[in-house]
Structures are given as C-alpha cells and as structure tokens.
Amino acid sequence: MRLIVLAPLLAAIPGVALAEPLTFDAALLRAAREAPSLKASTSGVDAARSSAVAAGRLPDPTINIGIDNFPVSGPPAFTFQGDSMTMARIGIEQPFPNPAKRRAQRDRAQAEIGIAEAGAAVEAQNVRLETALAWVDLFYAKRRLAQLQVLDQSLGELQATVSARLASGSARPSAALEPDQLRAAVNDRRSELAADVAKAQARLARFTGDPEVDVSGDPPILEVDRAKLVAGLASLPSLQALDASVVAADAETELARADKRPDWRVSTSYGRRDPAYGDMVSVGVSIDLPLFSRRRQDPKIAASASEAERARLLRTAGERELVAALDGDLADHVMHHQRLMNARNTLVPLAKRRAELDMASYAAGKLDLGSALLSTLALAEAEDDALSREADVARDAIRINFTYGEMRP
Template identity: 65%
Template sequence: MRLFFAAAVLALPTALHAEPMSLDDALRLAETRAPELQAREAGLDAARSAAIAADRLPDPKLNLAIQDFPVTGPDAGRFNRDDFTMQVIGVSQDFPNPAKRRARATRAQADIGIARADEAVTAQDVRLATALAWVDLFYAKKRLKELDLLDAGLGDLQATVTARLASGAARPAQALEPDQLRAAINDRRSALAAEIARARAQLARFTGDPVADTAGDPPPPTVDEATLRAGIDALPRLRALDARTLAADAETGLARADKRPDWSVNAAYGRREPNYGDLVTLGVTIDLPFFSKKRQDPKIAARASEATRARLDREAAKRDITAALDADLADHRMHHEQLGNARSRLVPLAKKRAELDLASYAAGKLDLGTALLSTLALVEAEVDALAREAEVARDAIRINYIYGETGR
C-alpha cells in the first residue's frame, strides 16, 4: 500500500506542488517522493517475505522408478516375468535439525533488521540533503536581494553625478563609475543566480517539484550537545552496524548447527507381477558429521571471526561519529563567533564608513570612486554576514540531522 501511494503521488501534476514550500513541507515531499526511500521500502518488504519461508521444512520429494528390470537373460526387456521387477512410487521428506531451522529464522530476522536500518540511513540522508538544499536556496535568494537593493540605489547616485556634471563639480569620467559598480554587482548577481539554480535543482531532485521554491524561515540554529551525545548509540548508521553484527552472529549459529545431523524419512510402494506380492519400503536417513574438525569447525571459526570483525567495525564507527561530532560542534561554535563578529563589528563599521564617504563626496571632499567602493564594501559585508548566517544554519541542520535523528 505504501508503494502504491507513493506511485500515485508521483503521478500527480507538478502544478499541485508548484507553490513555495516551507522546510517541513519540503521534507514531507522528499519522504514521499524520493526514489531511494521507495527502493529501501521494497527491500524491507522483500526481507519480510523471505523470512516467512526461512525456517520451513523443505518440500517433500516424489520418487518414481522401475526397479530390478532385467536387461540380460531369458527375461531381458520384459516386464513382470520374474519376481524382482517392480514399479515403485515413493515419497521422502527431509528434516533439517531444529537448531539449523532456528538459526535460519534468526538470520532472516537479522536481514529484516538490516533492511530496516538501511531504510533509516537512507531516510536520514534524504532529509539532510533536502534540508541543506532548502537552506542554500533560502540564503542565496536573500543575498541576491541585498545586491538588488544596492543596484536600485545606484539610480539615485547616477542622478547626483549627472547634476554635478552639469554644474561642473565633477569630472566627466566620474559618470562612468556608477556603471562600473553596476557591472561589478552584475558579476556577483550571476554567481548568486547560479547558486540559486544549483540549490533549486537539488531541492527539486528530492521533492520532485521542478520549480521548487522556499517559503517561511529556517529553523533556529540551536544544538543540544548533551542530548546528541546521549543518543549516539541509537543513530541509524550504528543501528545498521548492530543489525549486521546480529546477522554475523546468526551465521555463526548456522555454522554450529551443521554439526548436528539432519535426517529424512522415506516411504515407497513397489508393485510386482500379479503372481507375487507387492512390497512396501520405509526408511530413515541420518547425516553423520564425523569429520567436523575438517569440515564444520573451520566454518564455525570463520563465522565467529566475522562476527568479531562486525563488532570491531561498529566500535570504530562509533568513535568516528563521536570525533566527527566534536569537530562539527567546534566548527559550529566558530561560525557562530564569526557571525557575531560580522553583525556586531564588520557590518556596522562598513556602514559607518560608507555613510562618511558619501557625506564627504556630497561635500566635495572625496572622489566618487572611493565613495562607491565604500558602498560596495558595505554590501559585501552584508552579503558576507548572510553567508555566515547560512553557514551557521547549515551547521545546525547537519548536526541535528546527522547526530540527532535516532527515531526514524
């Protein structure tokens, strides 16, 4: 039903999702439309179906035979001329030992756990990529808006230059300086337009909306370090390694079960020439694992070593995640400090300098080029502050989505 619903959603017209979307809306769309998640769901369904048959008995076997048919002597090639030839019909049933059947069931359940853990890892990756694309698009649009505001203000400045040229208070070359600044702004606008296109393409890749756009504000860039550290063991990537460790243990149990004999029962009915009586055969076949030191024991040791490796890989992964969390938290603190410095010092200083230089230009004490460079520096400071704000938001999303999503 989930796969059917997802296919139905994919078939809906794009116009249904053409409006700007909040971050939560984008995440919900990605969870419904991302093909990776649908593939993992199909894999989980496959594992569940396979588990149904894991510990079942093998199918019975039907045996049809002509037994003791003469090929030499006076009765060669003839049926029912002696008391040996029989038409036999029989059935047999294999019975793997109970330990082996339990081990197969455990292995099948481990496969379900692996499929479920892989689905959780993929869901985490999809949500993270979607959220980062949304934030990148949001802040790229915001930085572009700052450039547009500067570009709009150049019209007033151009009028001022024209008036000064008419009065003879400015050199003719100064009439070109606003256009030069506008050209520099256009270069930055082109870069931001490309950044917007990349972010929109990434957002469309997961939401399925080719004209994906943002609405609303990003979440607060807060991080609860204590909660993140307490939940490391429940992270999807470690749960996936836990599932693989259980699968390795199940393989070890399956190898140990090979030391116990399997057995089978069979029954057959033999029909002979009417002058002789028919025969019934009943039998039991039992495996004899007499040479376990050369057969089963090496396999058990190999599987046990693989289980040990799985546990060590899990421990190594936990250490890697802990170290990565420490590094990401350090970067987040650094970006917070840089953002605070931009807001409290760099932008106010650039704004004050631009105001003073424009006032000096208006008073005829400063050339227009220097005043314009100060104005451009102010815009660059504001755009840089937005870039730092975006970095802080990206940090918070990465940290919360990578280290904090334990229940999905």
C-alpha cells in the same frame, strides 16, 4: 527576516516564478512522501519480510518414480516376464534439517529484516538532512540575491547625482562611468548567486519531486546540546545498522555451528510387481554423519565467528567515529557562530559607517567618486558575507541536529 524578491529578478531565474512555495517543515514532509530512494528502501524491507516467511521451514518433499530390479541378462533379459523382482516404484522422501539449523535460519532472516529496516532509516535520515540543507541554501541564496537588488537601487540614485553634477560642470566626465563599472561588478556577483539559487533549487527538487519548488517562511531556530546529543548516539540509524549487522553475523555463526548436527530424511515407496507376485512397501530413514568436521564444518564456524568479531569491532569503530564527527561539527559550529557575531557587531557596522562617511565626503567634494563607490561595494560585500556566515550557522545547526539529534525519522 522575510525574503522580498522583485518580479524582474525572479523572471531572470528559470523555474522560480512558477514554483510552489514550501516552508521548511512542508519540504521535509514532501520529501518523505516523494523521494524515490525512500520508496526503494521500503521495498527492500518488504522483500526481507517476505523472505523471512519461508525461513526455517521444512524443505519440499521429493517424489521418486522408477523401475527396480529390471533384468538385463539371462532368459528374462529386457522383459517384464518371468521375474519376481521387477516392479514399478513410486515413493516420497521428506528431509528434516536439524532444529538448530532451522532456528538459525529464522534468526538470520530476522537479522536481514533488521538490516533492511536500519538501511531504510539511514536513507530516510539522509533524505531529511539533504532536503533541509537544500532548503536553507535556497533560502539564503535568494536573500543574498535580493540584497544585491537594494545595491542596484542605490547605484541608480547615485547615477542621478552624478548626472546632475556633470550637467553643472562640477564633476569630471569620467565620473559618469564609475557607477556603471560598479554595477558591472555587481552583475557578476548576481550571476554567481543566481547559479547558487538554481543549484539549490535543483537539489531540493530532487527530493520533493517538484522541478519548480520554491521556499517560504524562515529557517528553524535550532539549539545544539552536546550532552543530549552524546546520550542519544546509540539510537542513531547508522549505529542501528551496525547493530543489525552484528546480529546477522551471529546468526551466520549459529547456522555454521548447526551444520555439525546431523540432518535426517524419511522416505517411503510403493512397488508394483507382476500380478503373480505381491506388491511391496518400503520405509527408510537416512541420517547425515558429520564425521570430518575438522576440515568441513569447523573452518566455516571459525570464519563465521571471525566475521561476527569483525562486525562488533566495526560497531565500536562506528560509534567512535560518530563521537569524533560530532565534536568536529560542534567546533565548526562554535567557530561559525563567532564569525557571525564578529560580522554583525563589527565588520558590517564599520563598513556601513565608512560608506556613509565616504559618501558624505564625496557630497562635500572632498573625495573622488571612485573611492566612495569602493566603500559602497565594500559595504555590500560585508553584508553579503554576514548573510553567508549566517547560512553557515544555520547549516551547522541543521546538520548537527538532523545527524546526531532527535530531528530524525
């Protein structure tokens, strides 16, 4: 059903008349390009990839410059004369962390990339979901607002009938006030729906970047298949983020274990002495000795292993939570669909038939105008409630498919 909104009604809602209409798919594409949070997530992924380039590399070498064996006592104290040992020295030292540590550093850097990418996927999914829901909310808010316009027109026609009866003397004078009273109640409802339009438009503008965004076309018709949804849960961005956290925790554990393996350093230096004596070259190797691992490395390994186990348990809990949330959303979807069918097949037809009968009774002089107007208002409320229920069904289908299904980035 296409939405038709008259110009005066649009003018009453700031920003709507000049908005650029977007279809459902176009709004999702615009949000994917314009949402600042997605650009921020992309920058985070780029940062993690840049950091991974340096992971596992050899540390920078160290240069040493100094004076060795400078006398501070005896006849040559504080001079460079008469001492064969004093020399100016320059040297370089290169650390070599053990290969297991460097490999674990690379694995941890790759895990950080996975976490950043999973976080970006989660944010992209959230942006798509919120954009889709905002689009649907704006669509149905405008449809409900347009429906009140039709009621306004019928009240205008009724006002003309009341005026004719007043002129002929067949209606009491107070009857002229009843259409205005009903119109005032409708105006209150219009104000509420206008606020709903503005709020939905603001939410949609948040992701599309267009402060005057508008909607066009119809919402998508989405089917809900529980078996298919459950089969694809493992590929959900939220679970992939938990998987990446497990990989990162395992990398931290391996890095802690690598501390039990010794690192080593190679150094060399050149010593310049008095010209009367020869210069000297020194070469050396130093090796770390992790001899007290019970109080140093082992506690860190145990802590990292516990964090890894915690990450695995959170992954299991996350999957169970998703299954429970899916079943809950499916139950709501079934309930909302049943309510929609009840409104379409029973409530609206009954309200329409009652309004027709009461208006016919009023025309025949068998019913007062107030009762007839109440039936008209009840019909409008029933039709508005049916649209609200239709919106609930559409929101459920979008939320389920965009959260658990294939309609995700």
